[in-house]
Amino acid sequence: MMERLTLEIDGMSCGHCVGAVRRALEGIDGVQVESVRVGEASLQYDPRTVTTDAIASAIADEGYQPRGA
Ligand SMILES: [Cu+2]
Structure with a gap:
């Protein structure tokens, strides 16, 4: 089951x-x-595979600052 996330x-x-x-x-x-x-950014993610923290970290690693994850 995919979850929706807007950051x-x-x-x-x-x-x-x-x-x-x-x-x-x-x-x-x-x-x-x-x-x-x-x-x-709007996306869907599989919570069995990836956490919202990991998603936020990937964005932060590019030098941007996600909010709301
Ligand atoms: Cu730019």
Whole structure:
């Protein structure tokens, strides 16, 4: 069963940021990206495979600051 998650993300400003966040999310097992735009990402994830903390960490590793995870 997939769960939905929408993250607000600080520090994104342009298409490069959108691409970086999308690539980071697409690289996580158990994550299905729905949409990424400046300041926000929506996705579905499998809680048996991945935690919201791991998802937030992957975004933080790219240099952006997720909120609400
Ligand atoms: Cu940018």
